[in-house]
Amino acid sequence: MQSKEEVLRRVKEAKEASRVLARLSTEVKNRALTAMADLLEEKATLIKEENAKDLEYGREKGLSSALLDRLLLDDRRIRAMAQGLREVAALPDPVGEVVRMWRRPNGLQIGKLRVPLGVVAVIYESRPNVTADTAALCIKAGNAIVLRGGSEATYSNTVIASILRDAAREAGVPAQAIQLIGTTDREAVFHLLRMEEYVDLVVPRGGEGLIRFVAENSRIPVVYHYKGVCHTFVDRDVDLEMAWSIAFNAKVQRPGVCNAMETLLVHEDVARVFLPEMARRFQGAGVELRGCPKSRALVPHMKEATEEDWYAEYLDLILAVKVVVSFEEAVNHIHTYGSGHSEAIVTTNYATAMRFLQEVDAAAVYVNASTRFTDGYEFGLGAEMGISTQKLHVRGPMGLEDLTCCKFVILGQGQIRE
Numbered sequence: 001m002q003s004k005e006e007v008l009r010r011v012k013e014a015k016e017a018s019r020v021l022a023r024l025s026t027e028v029k030n031r032a033l034t035a036m037a038d039l040l041e042e043k044a045t046l047i048k049e050e051n052a053k054d055l056e057y058g059r060e061k062g063l064s065s066a067l068l069d070r071l072l073l074d075d076r077r078i079r080a081m082a083q084g085l086r087e088v089a090a091l092p093d094p095v096g097e098v099v100r101m102w103r104r105p106n107g108l109q110i111g112k113l114r115v116p117l118g119v120v121a122v123i124y125e126s127r128p129n130v131t132a133d134t135a136a137l138c139i140k141a142g143n144a145i146v147l148r149g150g151s152e153a154t155y156s157n158t159v160i161a162s163i164l165r166d167a168a169r170e171a172g173v174p175a176q177a178i179q180l181i182g183t184t185d186r187e188a189v190f191h192l193l194r195m196e197e198y199v200d201l202v203v204p205r206g207g208e209g210l211i212r213f214v215a216e217n218s219r220i221p222v223v224y225h226y227k228g229v230c231h232t233f234v235d236r237d238v239d240l241e242m243a244w245s246i247a248f249n250a251k252v253q254r255p256g257v258c259n260a261m262e263t264l265l266v267h268e269d270v271a272r273v274f275l276p277e278m279a280r281r282f283q284g285a286g287v288e289l290r291g292c293p294k295s296r297a298l299v300p301h302m303k304e305a306t307e308e309d310w311y312a313e314y315l316d317l318i319l320a321v322k323v324v325v326s327f328e329e330a331v332n333h334i335h336t337y338g339s340g341h342s343e344a345i346v347t348t349n350y351a352t353a354m355r356f357l358q359e360v361d362a363a364a365v366y367v368n369a370s371t372r373f374t375d376g377y378e379f380g381l382g383a384e385m386g387i388s389t390q391k392l393h394v395r396g397p398m399g400l401e402d403l404t405c406c407k408f409v410i411l412g413q414g415q416i417r418e
Contacts, residue, residue, distance in 0.1 A: 003183045003185045003187050003188040003191060004187070004188075004191040006181065006182070006183060006188070007181055007188050007191045007192050007195065008191070008195065010146060010179040010180075010181055011119065011121075011146055011179070011192070011195050011198040011199055012198060013176040013179060014119045014144035014145070014146050014176060014177065014179045014198065014199075015118070015119055015144070015198045016176065017144045017174040017176040017177035018116065018118045018119050018142075018143060018144035018177065020174050020177075021116065021139070021142045021143065021144060021173065021174065021177050022095070022115070022116050022118075022142045024142065024172075024173065026093040026095075028171065028172045028173065029089075029093070029139055029140055029142070029173065030089040030140075031171045031172070032139060032167065032168045032171035032172065032173040033085050033086070033088055033089035033136055033139060033140060034085070034086060034089050034171075035167040035168070035170060035171045036085050036132070036135075036136065036163070036164050036167040036168065037081075037082035037083070037085035037086045037089075038082070038167070039163050039164075039166065039167040040078060040081055040082045040085070040132065040160070040163055040164075041078065041079065041082045043159070043163050044075060044078045046159060047073055047078055047156065047159055047160065047163075048073060048074070048075075048078070050155040050156050050158070050159040051071070051072070051073040051128065051155065051156045053155040054071055054128070054152060054153050054154065054155050054156050055068060055071060055072065057152060058071055058152050061152065063152065064256070064315075064316055066255050066256030066315055066316045066317070067126060067152075067256055067315070069254070069256050070126040070127045070256050070257065071126050071127070071128070071152060071153060071156075073128055073129070073156060077129060080129070080377075081129050081132040081133070081160075082132075084129075084132065084133055084136060084377055084382060084383040085132060085136045085383075087377070087382040087383070088136040088137060088140050088382035088383055088400070089136075089140070090382070091140065091381075091382050091400055093140065093400075094114050094141060094400050094401045094403075094404050095114060095115065095116055095141060095142045095404060096113070096114065096115075097113070097114040098111050098112070098113055098114075099111075099112040099113070099114060099406055100112050106415050107412070107413060107415060108410055108411070108412050108415055109410070109411040109412075110408060110409075110410050110411075111408070111409045111410075111411075112406040112407070112408060112409075113406060113407055113408075113409045114401070114404045114405075114406055115142075115404060115405060115406070115407050116141055116142030116143045116403070116404055117141070117143050117200045117201050117403055117404060117405055118143060118144070118199075118200040119143065119144045119145070119146060119198060119199045119200050119201075120134075120138050120143050120144070120145050120146070120199075120200065120201045120202075120203065120385070120403065121145075121146040121147075121148070121192055121199045121201070121202045121203070121220070122134045122145060122146070122147050122148070122202075122203045122204075122205065122385065122386075123148045123189055123192070123202065123203070123204045123205070123206070123210065123214055124147075124148070124149055124150065124204070124205035124206055125149070125150035125152070125153075125205065125206030125207060125210060126150060126152060126153060126206065127153070127205075128149070128153045128156035128157050128160060130149075130205060131147055131149065131156075131157050131160040131161055131164070131180075132160055132164065133376075133383035133384065133385075134147070134203070134383070134385050135147070135161075135164050135178050136382070136383055137382070137383055137384070137385055137399065137400055137403055138177075138385075138403060139168070139173060139177065139178075140400055141400050141401075141403035141404050142404075143200075143403055144174075144176070144177040144178075144179070145177065145178055145179065146179045146181065146192070146199065147161060147178070147179065147180045147181065148180075148181040148188065148189060148192060149180070150184075150206065151184040154182075154184060157180060158180065158182065161178060161180040164178050165178050189213070189214070190217060193214060193217050193218040193219060193220060194219055195220070196219045196220045199220050200220070200221070201220065201221055201222075201223065202214060202218050202220045202221070202222045202223075203222070203223050203224070203385050203386050203398070204222065204224050204386075205386045208226050208227050208313070211224045211225070211226050211227075212226065223385070223386065223388045223390060223393070223394060223398060224386070224388065224389075224390065225258065225339065225340070225341055225363075225386070225387055225388055225389035225390075226339060226389070227258070227313040227339050227341075228257075228258030228259055228260070228262070228313055228339060228341040228342065228387075229262050229263065229311065229312070229313050229337060229338050229339040229341065230250070230258075230259060230260065230261050230262055230263075230338075230339075230341050230342045230343060230344075230371045230374075231261065231262070231263045231264070231265055231330075231333070231334050231337075231338060231343050231344070232246065232247050232250050232261045232263075232264055232265070232343075232344045232345075232346065232370075232371065233265040233266075233267075233324075233330045233334070233343075233344065233345045233346070233356070234247065234264070234265065234266045234267060234270060234274055234346050235267055235270075235327065235345055235346060235347035235348075235349060235352055236267040236269040236270055237347050237348045237349040237352065238267075238270055238274075238346055238347055238348060239346075239348055240270070240273065240274060240277075242346060242368060243274060243278075243346040244274070244277060244278055244281060246344070246346050246368070246369065246370050247261065247264055247278060247346070248278075248281055248282070248285070249370040249372060250344065250370040250371050250372055251264075251282065251287060251317070251319050252282070252285045252287065252317070253370070253372055254372065255314070255315065255316055255317050256315045256316065257315070257372075258313070258315075258341060258387060259341065259342050259371050259372050259373070259374040259375065259387070260315070260371070260372065261319070261344075261370075261371055262312060262313055262314055262319065262320060263309075263310060263319070263320040263321070263322065263333075263337070264278075264319055264320070264321045264322070265322050265323075265324050265330045265333060265334075266295075266321070266322070266323050266324070267323075267324060267325075267326075267327075267330070268294065268323050268324065268325050271294065271295070271298060271323045272298060275295060275298045275299055275321070275323075276298060276299060279299040279301075279302070282319065283301075285317065286317050287317045287318070287319055288303065288317060288318045288319070289301075289302040289303065289319055289321055290302065290303045290304065290305040290306075290309045290318065290319070290320050290321065291303070291304070291305050291320070291321040291322070292305055292321065292322045292323060294322075294323035295321040295322060295323050298323075299321075302321065305320050305321070305322070310322075310333070310336075310337040311337055313339070327352060327355065327356075331356070331359050331360060334360055334362075335360075335361065338362060339389060340361065340362050340363060340389040341362060341363055341364070341371075341374065341387065341389050342362060342363065342364040342365075342366065342371040342374040343356075343360045343362045343364075343365050343366070343371070344365075344366035344367070344368075344369065344370065344371050345366070345367055345368075346368055347367070347368070353367040353368075362389075363387065363388065363389050363395045363396035364396055364397075374387060374396070374397065375387075375397060376397040376398070376399050379396075379397050379399075381397055381399030381400065382399065382400070383399075384397040384398055384399060385398040385399075385402070385403065386398050393405075
């Protein structure tokens with residue numbers, strides 16, 4: 001009961017603050033975002049001290065090295081958080097934009113005006129930088145935010161939210177616009193998902209279990225992706241050095257995130273040359289390979305892949321490998337096992353590249369680049385609320401415009417309908 005009362009109090013405060021936020025000027029919002037960035041950097045030592053408590057808790061729980069990496073906040077990542085806030089401040093304000101205006105034969109002028117959604121709830125795990133990224137986007141788009149992080153990042157999320165609230169208040173933005181639900185009781189999430197009177201959108205970020213729980217229990221519209229089963233297809237017409245570099249980056253650069261490659265598809269015409277060297281590079285980075293029979297014939301130390309491996313989001317230094325006989329087989333494999341997140345082809349054949357872009361159904365489709373770029377910051381959005389694999393109302397990295405909707409505005413001179 002106590003968790004329900006806390007959640008209700010916070011969402012009510014957020015709803016009230018959202019009405020104030022919707023009226024604030026771009027100048028005030030940008031000033032608040034800049035102040036938040038400055039204070040995060042000023043309080044870097046405090047943030048790292050609190051983050052160390054979460055890391056210790058994570059080690060005690062036996063979190064993998066990849067998940068501990070997602071949890072870590074060092075000087076570089078704190079600076080990146082601050083820079084993300086400043087970049088959001090530098091972006092055009094979508095609120096108040098007239099998307100379209102037209103005149104009807106009866107003289108009515110009808111337009112579509114971009115407005116805030118209202119209150120956005122973000123339910124997330126592990127990555128404490130999400131606290132700053134999502135708060136920044138919501139404030140700039142005129143929305144209040146209700147944050148509910150995971151137990152593994154309690155100390156980090158609490159200190160970051162407190163810093164953001166303090167800076168917002170000093171800059172003229174209601175501190176109540178940034179709410180953090182402190183209780184780690186899972187019932188709190190269940191109660192939050194029932195408060196459609198106060199919350200307009202829910203964005204879950206975390207493991208498949210969390211996202212399914214939110215999607216199945218929410219009375220509020222949800223934007224989500226279940227998992228990131230991302231593929232890289234090495235075509236028969238390929239620059240081998242480029243392919244080795246892209247595949248290595250997509251798997252190794254940061255394996256514990258949703259845009260990391262989980263399955264490598266290789267055309268059989270280049271597999272004999274490509275795979276042994278690729279396997280050598282992966283082995284040097286500690287990547288465990290699980291392959292199909294054709295892959296294992298070329299790289300004998302590979303483990304045997306099972307049917308479950310093709311569906312797996314490892315979020316770790318594990319990679320499924322399959323040799324395919326054609327472009328069509330590669331695309332069919334992606335459609336069968338992919339999650340609609342990010343898919344890439346490495347090829348020197350323009351016609352094949354254009355087919356891949358057209359035929360592969362995913363939120364982000366790449367030609368000759370790593371799937372690791374599917375990210376709001378990398379796409380120039382400043383930050384992101386999350387990456388949606390849905391098709392309504394947003395797909396891919398969710399940025400500022402996706403935190404608004406449009407209302408019709410109608411200008412008349414006394415017209416009445418006959």
